[in-house]
Amino acid sequence: MYHKKSLATLALVLLSLLVLPGGVIMAGNGEPVPHEDPDIAEVHYDEIAILDYYSQLIDTALARTPTNTEVLREKTLFANIPESLGLYLAKFGNATVRISWLIVEIEADIDTINALARQFRLEEMEEQRLQTQDKLNGAYEQLSIIEKSSATSAQILGIPYSPGDSPLGMAYKELEGKIALLRSLLDLFQALLETLPEDSLQELLQDIPEGSLQELLQDIPEGSLQELLQTLLRPTELTLAVEPTAVFVGDWISFKGNLTSGGIALPNREVLLLLDGVPYFNSQTGQDGSYQGQLQIPYNYNPCLTLQALYYPQDSDIGIYLASKSSAVEIQALFYMAGLRLEIRGKSYPGLDCSLFGYFDYGDQPIPAARVIQIYLDRRLISQVSVKDSFELDIPLEPETALGQHRLLVIAPSQKRYAPVASETTLDVVKAVTTIEVSPPRLAFMPFSLNLEGYIYSDFGPVKDAIVEASFGTHIAQATTSQDGTFNVKLATGMNLSLIGTRDISLKINPTEPWNSTADSSWSLVLVNPILIFLIAAALAIIIVTLAKRLRVRSTITVTGAAVPVVVTPATASTEQSRTGITSLSIHRREVKDLRQLTFNLYRRLLRLIQDFTNITMKPHLTLREFTTQCAPIIGPAHRYLDQFTHIIERLLYSKHPPEPADLEKGQELTRYMEESLKHDHA
Amino acid sequence: MTMRSIIALALALVVIISLVSIWFYPSIQDFMRTNPFWNGIKDFSDEFDATWTESLLDSTQNPESTTLIIIPYSIYKQDDLQEINRFVREGGVLLLLDDYGYGNTLLEQFGLEARFSGNPMVDPLFCYKNEWLPRITDFHPEVTQAGIESVVLNHGTALLEVDSTQVLAMSSESSYLDLNGNTILDDGEPQGPFPVATVSILGDGTVLLLSDPSILINSMVGRDNNHNFLDYIIMQYGQDRELLMDISHLPKSPLDDSKSTLTQTRERIAHPYSVVVVMGIVVSLFLRPWQREEAS
Numbered sequence: 001m002y003h004k005k006s007l008a009t010l011a012l013v014l015l016s017l018l019v020l021p022g023g024v025i026m027a028g029n030g031e032p033v034p035h036e037d038p039d040i041a042e043v044h045y046d047e048i049a050i051l052d053y054y055s056q057l058i059d060t061a062l063a064r065t066p067t068n069t070e071v072l073r074e075k076t077l078f079a080n081i082p083e084s085l086g087l088y089l090a091k092f093g094n095a096t097v098r099i100s101w102l103i104v105e106i107e108a109d110i111d112t113i114n115a116l117a118r119q120f121r122l123e124e125m126e127e128q129r130l131q132t133q134d135k136l137n138g139a140y141e142q143l144s145i146i147e148k149s150s151a152t153s154a155q156i157l158g159i160p161y162s163p164g165d166s167p168l169g170m171a172y173k174e175l176e177g178k179i180a181l182l183r184s185l186l187d188l189f190q191a192l193l194e195t196l197p198e199d200s201l202q203e204l205l206q207d208i209p210e211g212s213l214q215e216l217l218q219d220i221p222e223g224s225l226q227e228l229l230q231t232l233l234r235p236t237e238l239t240l241a242v243e244p245t246a247v248f249v250g251d252w253i254s255f256k257g258n259l260t261s262g263g264i265a266l267p268n269r270e271v272l273l274l275l276d277g278v279p280y281f282n283s284q285t286g287q288d289g290s291y292q293g294q295l296q297i298p299y300n301y302n303p304c305l306t307l308q309a310l311y312y313p314q315d316s317d318i319g320i321y322l323a324s325k326s327s328a329v330e331i332q333a334l335f336y337m338a339g340l341r342l343e344i345r346g347k348s349y350p351g352l353d354c355s356l357f358g359y360f361d362y363g364d365q366p367i368p369a370a371r372v373i374q375i376y377l378d379r380r381l382i383s384q385v386s387v388k389d390s391f392e393l394d395i396p397l398e399p400e401t402a403l404g405q406h407r408l409l410v411i412a413p414s415q416k417r418y419a420p421v422a423s424e425t426t427l428d429v430v431k432a433v434t435t436i437e438v439s440p441p442r443l444a445f446m447p448f449s450l451n452l453e454g455y456i457y458s459d460f461g462p463v464k465d466a467i468v469e470a471s472f473g474t475h476i477a478q479a480t481t482s483q484d485g486t487f488n489v490k491l492a493t494g495m496n497l498s499l500i501g502t503r504d505i506s507l508k509i510n511p512t513e514p515w516n517s518t519a520d521s522s523w524s525l526v527l528v529n530p531i532l533i534f535l536i537a538a539a540l541a542i543i544i545v546t547l548a549k550r551l552r553v554r555s556t557i558t559v560t561g562a563a564v565p566v567v568v569t570p571a572t573a574s575t576e577q578s579r580t581g582i583t584s585l586s587i588h589r590r591e592v593k594d595l596r597q598l599t600f601n602l603y604r605r606l607l608r609l610i611q612d613f614t615n616i617t618m619k620p621h622l623t624l625r626e627f628t629t630q631c632a633p634i635i636g637p638a639h640r641y642l643d644q645f646t647h648i649i650e651r652l653l654y655s656k657h658p659p660e661p662a663d664l665e666k667g668q669e670l671t672r673y674m675e676e677s678l679k680h681d682h683a
Numbered sequence: 684m685t686m687r688s689i690i691a692l693a694l695a696l697v698v699i700i701s702l703v704s705i706w707f708y709p710s711i712q713d714f715m716r717t718n719p720f721w722n723g724i725k726d727f728s729d730e731f732d733a734t735w736t737e738s739l740l741d742s743t744q745n746p747e748s749t750t751l752i753i754i755p756y757s758i759y760k761q762d763d764l765q766e767i768n769r770f771v772r773e774g775g776v777l778l779l780l781d782d783y784g785y786g787n788t789l790l791e792q793f794g795l796e797a798r799f800s801g802n803p804m805v806d807p808l809f810c811y812k813n814e815w816l817p818r819i820t821d822f823h824p825e826v827t828q829a830g831i832e833s834v835v836l837n838h839g840t841a842l843l844e845v846d847s848t849q850v851l852a853m854s855s856e857s858s859y860l861d862l863n864g865n866t867i868l869d870d871g872e873p874q875g876p877f878p879v880a881t882v883s884i885l886g887d888g889t890v891l892l893l894s895d896p897s898i899l900i901n902s903m904v905g906r907d908n909n910h911n912f913l914d915y916i917i918m919q920y921g922q923d924r925e926l927l928m929d930i931s932h933l934p935k936s937p938l939d940d941s942k943s944t945l946t947q948t949r950e951r952i953a954h955p956y957s958v959v960v961v962m963g964i965v966v967s968l969f970l971r972p973w974q975r976e977e978a979s
Contacts, residue, residue, distance in 0.1 A: 034783055034803075035713075035837040035897035037721045038816055038906060046807035046814065049857055053808055056856075075855070078818045078833050080810045339870045407867065424867040 043080075047157045050081055051171040054089075054150060057096040058178040062185070062277065064107070066100035073097050085156050088149040095145040099182070102139040106132055106189050113193075114235075114322050133193055139186050147179060166379045167409060167422075181278050188272075188279050188310075192323055195313045234261045238271065240309040240326035248334045248417050249299050255283070256292035259311050261321055265289025269317070272310040276302075283309075297333055301419040305331040336365040340423035342410055345392075348429045349515035350401040353394035358410060360389045360421070368418060376409040377401075377427070399514035403429050431517035432458040434466075434509055438521070446529045450491040456509055457485050458516045466511040473503060493527065499536065503527045595659035596652055602667045603649050606674060610635065610642065613678050624649060638677030645670040705941045712936045714754060714900065721902035730910070731917065733926045737943060739763050742927040746775035746888060750921030752928040753777065754896040755785040759932065764792040772886030776921040780896035782840045785932075790892075793885055796844045799894055804841040804877055805866060806858035811835045811906065814866055818907065819879055821853040829915045833907040834879075839895025841877030851891075851916065852880040880912075882920065889920045 053072075060069040073093035081089060109132035116125035154160065154172055162168045240257040247253050255273065259266045271291045273281040275298070283291040297305070312323035339361035348354035360371065367389045375383040375395060383395060395408070406427040414420040438454030452470055456463040462485025470477050470489045479489040491505070506522035607627075611617060614634040618627045624646045632639035645667055651657050710718040716728045716735055727733065733752065736742040742751055743766050751770065759767070767789060771777050779786055786799045806817035819834040834852060841860060858875030859868045868874070879894045893916075898909050917926065935943070951957055 035722065035900065035903075036815065038811060038835070038837065038902050039721065041812045041816060044813040049808040052857070075809060075820050078809050078820050080808065080812065080814075080818075341870070421870065423870045424865070425869075426865050426867075 045080060045082055047159075047168055048171045050079070050085070050089075050153075050157065051168070051175055053079060054092060054153070055171075055175045055178055057093060058146075058175070058182060061096050061100035061103060062178065062181060064100075064104050064277070066097065066104055069097050069100040082156060085153055088153045088156070091145055092149040092153065095142040095149065099139050099142040099146065102135050102142065103185065103189075106135050106139065109135065110189065110192050110323070114324075117322050129193060136186065136189050136193065139189075143179075143183055143186060146182070150175060150179060162379060163381055165374065165381055166376060167411070168379060185278055192312050195318050195323060234320060235322045236261045236266065236311055236313075236324040238309050238311050238324045238326040240273075240307065240329055242307055242329045242331060245329065246332040246334060247297055249297050249301060250416050252294045252296050253331065254292070254294050255307070255309075256290065257309055257326060258288075258290045259285045259324075260289050266311075266321070269311060270314060272312070274308045274310055276306055277308070280307075297331070299414050299416070300333070301335050301414065303333055303335075305333050307331055334417075336362065336418045338362045338365070338412070338418065338421050340410060340412060340421045342408070342423050342425040344408070344425060344427055348397060348427050349432060350397050350403070350429055351399035351514035353396050354427065356391075356393045356395050356408065356410075358387070358391050358393070358423075360412070362389065368415060371412050371415055371418070374411045374413065376407075376411070378406050379409070397429065401429050403431060405429075432460055432515055434458045434463055434511055434516050434519035436507060436509060436519055436521045438507065440505065440523045441525055443526050443528065444493050446493045446527060446531070447495040448493060450493055450505075452489040452491060452505070452507070453486070454507070455484075455486050456481050456511075456519070458511070460513075460515065461485070463509070463511045463513070463516055466509050466516070469508040469510070470505065471508075472505045495531075496529070497532065498527070498529055499533050500526065500528050595661060595664050599652060599659060599664050599667050600649065602664070602671055603645055606642070606645060606671050609675065609678065613681075635678070636681065638674055638681070641670045641674045641677065645674075702945065705938065705945055708938065710936065710939050710942065712934065712939050714756075714896065714930075714933050715935070715939055716930075717939070717942055719901065722900050724899045724901065724904070726901045727899045727904050727913070728928070730904070731913070731926055733928045735930050736927050737931050737947075739766055739929055739931060742929055743767065743770035743775065745925075746770045746773040748924050750776040750778060750917060750924040750926050752780065752926065753789070753932070754780050754899075754929075755789060755932050756896075756934055757932045758785050759788055764789060768792050771888035771890055774887040776889045776891070776924060778891045778893065778916065778921075780893045780899065782838065782895050782897070784896075786892075793890060795883055795885065795890065796846075797849075797881060797883065797892060798843045799892075800841045800843050800860055800877075802840060802860045802862050803864060804836075804839055804854060804858055804875075804879070804894070805861045806855055806875070807866075807868075808857040809855040817854055817858055819852045819854055821855065821876060823851045825919075826851055826912070826915060829911065831908040831912050831915060834898070834909050834912045835903065835907045836879065836895040837897035837900070837903050839879065839897065841875075841879060842881055842892055842894050843877075845878040845881050849881040849883050850878045851882055852912070853878055880916070882916075891916055891920060 057069060057072055060066075060072055073096065076089055076093045079089070109128060113125055113128050113132065116122075116128060157168070159168060159172045164170075164173065237260050238257060240255060243254045245253075257271070259269050259271060265285075265287075266289050267285055267287045269285045269289075271283045271285060272279055273283060273295065275281070280298075281293075281295045283293050285291045291309075306328045308328040309326035310323070311325075313319075313321040341359045341361065343357045345355040345357055356375070358373070360367070370386045370388060372384060372386050373391075374381055375385075375393070377395070377397075383393070385393065387393070406429060407424055408427045409422060409424045411422040412418075412420060435457055436454055437457070438452060440452070441450060444450050450472065454468075456466055456468070462481070462483070464481055464483045464485060466481045466485075466487075468479045468481060468487045468489055470479075470491050472491050472493065475492045475494055477489050477491045479487045481487045502524045504522050504524050507520060509519040511518065607618065610631055614631045616627075616631055616634070622630070628639065628642050628646050631642065635642065648663050648667060648670075652659055652663065709720070710723065711720060712718055713722045715723050716725055717723070719725045728735070742749065746769075749770075751767075753767070767777065771793065779789060781787075781799050783801055784799075787801070790797055790799075803815070804817060805814035807814045809818040809820060810816050811818055815838050817836050817839070819836065820832065822831055841854065841858075853876040856875055858877060860873045860877070861867075862872050863869060881892045883890045883892070897903055898913065904910050904913070930943075952961065
């Protein structure tokens with residue numbers, strides 16, 4: 001009772017301990033709060049965003065905003081980029097910052113040089129030119145670093161392995177284009193520097209003899225000298241007018257202007273038109289110094305453009321005329337923008353077409369008759385078609401398409417007045433679930449073969465030509481499903497030493513169609529080995545019969561004794577019979593249990609005989625050994641038989657020794673000796 | 684020992700073990716002070732000496748000397764909204780951190796135009812590890828002067844309809860609102876930069892908005908300059924004020940409720956009046972045998 005209470009208490013406490021805190025904690029998981037453990041967050045890089053960042057840096061340099069370049073460069077530290085890219089992005093950023101500053105400085109220097117030239121401060125101008133040339137050389141060095149680091153970055157980002165018309169490839173092309181613009185700008189600066197008078201003026205002055213120059217200068221009045229000098233390096237004036245100033249991309253605009261120097265027209269001179277500060281178009285002045293023409297607005301889809309005309313002296317003008325720029329004219333570039341909505345209808349399966357629905361939203365703008373779209377699956381171009389403003393396309397998926405989510409990108413490239421538009425959606429590729437319908441047998445007999453029949457189907461109906469592999473232990477059988485998806489497999493059960501037991505049968509279905517999933521099923525059946533059971537049963541029967549016979553013989557014990565009225569076999573009863581009435585007895589095995597009692601009876605009988613002979617009564621308080629000791633002087637040497645029998649009885653009484661026929665036989669023998677001895681003494 | 688006494692003893696043991704377990708077993712619930720793991724805010728509570736309160740009424744009693752932090756992850760009753768409005772207008776400083784909760788309800792109550800977008804703001808370029816952990820690098824000059832260069836958010840959102848003069852921190856140009864949650868910049872999805880931290884004056888008080896409460900959790904508070912940024916806004920607008928954090932509108936597990944109840948019970952027991960009552964009971968129990976003896 002005490003243990004039960006203790007156990008109950010312990011169980012109660014343990015149960016409470018298990019239930020309380022655990023239950024409380026388990027119940028704590030409510031709605032998930034939107035955040036993730038940053039220490040184990042998955043690392044993901046966006047290569048296109050990284051390339052856009054490179055392009056943004058170049059944009060700030062082209063826009064002559066070095067402070068913005070610096071601000072943007074400083075953010076490099078916080079960009080999520082591959083570690084191997086860090087060094088090259090840093091080089092790219094530093095070079096872009098330097099070149100951004102250098103561009104601004106070089107432009108300012110060129111203006112200064114022009115101003116110095118106008119003032120005929122030739123030595124200062126030459127000094128400034130050399131400094132500017134150094135800066136320009138430095139800019140070229142930085143450009144070289146930019147080009148090299150962008151090429152290495154492209155390698156790291158895997159751009160050589162992606163198609164050129166993929167989004168990543170296009171992002172890199174855009175960057176390359178911007179770097180090319182940067183180079184053309186530096187080339188223009190170089191051309192401008194090369195147009196300065198430089199040696200020609202020096203040579204002109206050197207050609208005049210020193211004395212005559214002095215004389216010449218003294219003879220000329222001061223005002224006229226100034227005029228003379230001005231004729232040596234003449235400033236130029238350039239105008240520009242554009243019509244219209246708001247125009248669609250791809251359309252043409254008319255431009256016109258005049259190039260003059262001191263009010264005199266400069267005919268047959270080349271005028272360079274800069275679009276957003278970068279050389280774009282060349283024009284030639286006519287006999288009246290005017291230039292005019294038409295230029296096409298590029299398909300850049302940048303709403304605000306600036307156009308500026310530039311003249312810089314070339315060939316024979318070098319050393320005579322100075323460069324000049326017109327005022328910048330702002331042009332509003334017009335274009336159509338559209339939204340693109342995508343939707344995947346239904347499920348997507350490998351090897352089958354998926355249905356892509358798309359819709360261009362042009363708002364109030366005119367809808368084009370058709371538009372080319374490029375479809376990328378995981379950044380790989382898989383299709384290019386011409387579509388209307390809404391479309392539904394069957395996108396073929398390769399049989400090897402991995403299951404799971406894929407990115408489906410649709411790009412509608414620019415099309416004249418229509419700006420490019422792109423949209424992305426997620427494609428979830430799954431396989432159709434293959435179902436096995438089979439009525440499995442629950443019982444099989446070895447070595448008879450097993451017949452399996454079934455039907456395989458999926459969302460697409462019966463699965464035909466699928467390989468059905470049935471395995472049963474080491475036995476494997478294959479079959480192919482028919483056109484209606486049914487199959488029949490005969491499976492050998494084989495032969496082994498087991499009698500009866502359960503074993504698993506498994507079915508594995510490998511459909512040939514990539515859109516159907518593999519399927520497997522298994523179940524247990526009872527396997528019976530009737531042959532072995534029969535053999536073992538026969539062997540057991542033989543063994544049992546043989547053993548039974550042997551046991552019957554062995555369990556028969558021959559016992560002699562008079563007082564045991566048990567089964568007496570005729571054979572044994574006739575063999576021995578003493579005068580004291582002790583008879584030879586056949587004691588069956590089941591009677592061995594009574595040996596103890598028989599032995600005790602024999603001993604009691606002997607005791608009575610001793611008591612009669614010695615006239616000594618056995619008192620209740622005496623032990624058997626004390627009684628035999630008391631009788632020993634009267635019995636004489638024969639008392640050793642009584643002692644031995646007493647020892648046997650004591651062993652039966654006080655030990656775990658089981659009674660044996662030998663004990664009874666020994667008792668009978670000792671009793672007989674005792675009787676003979678007492679008879680002899682009595683006589 | 685009888686069965687009744689054994690059961691009584693077992694129950695007493697269970698109660699004691701349960702109380703000890705509740706007291707010492709750490710919480711794993713988000714934003715819990717007793718949660719020392721990545722999503723708890725034990726570090727923030729310890730380092731900023733923030734006092735937790737379950738009662739809005741208690742925490743809004745002294746507006747001029749209190750900075751109240753609220754993460755509105757469950758809806759506020761009208762009375763609570765009015766109480767918070769009064770608190771701010773009478774000089775309190777409110778730091779409202781929200782991303783996908785009920786922060787806009789409070790902003791409506793205040794009459795402010797700013798709103799929490801409620802859509803995930805991701806940044807594929809300026810981020811820690813992935814776009815869901817955007818890095819904020821554009822700050823108000825005063826914040827930059829305080830040495831803060833970058834702050835990392837964790838699945839945060841953006842603030843909309845914000846006056847540019849109120850902005851303390853902005854996301855980068857490469858950030859965008861992922862309206863459909865596919866981590867792809869789709870056509871029509873708004874692109875950054877977006878304000879993520881602002882300050883507004885309301886009556887005599889100040890409302891600070893931060894578009895990601897996860898900045899407070901243990902795994903975020905020490906990342907980049909998050910700690911310094913929090914320190915800056917708390918000290919700049921609430922210097923020498925008691926920092927209270929309202930946990931009444933945070934999701935709690937039964938363990939947290941039990942811990943809270945246990946703490947409140949202990950505080951009540953530790954009250955001087957309660958101590959007197961308990962002492963009285965103990966003394967009376969102690970004297971009871973003597974009284975019986977005298978009676979007999």
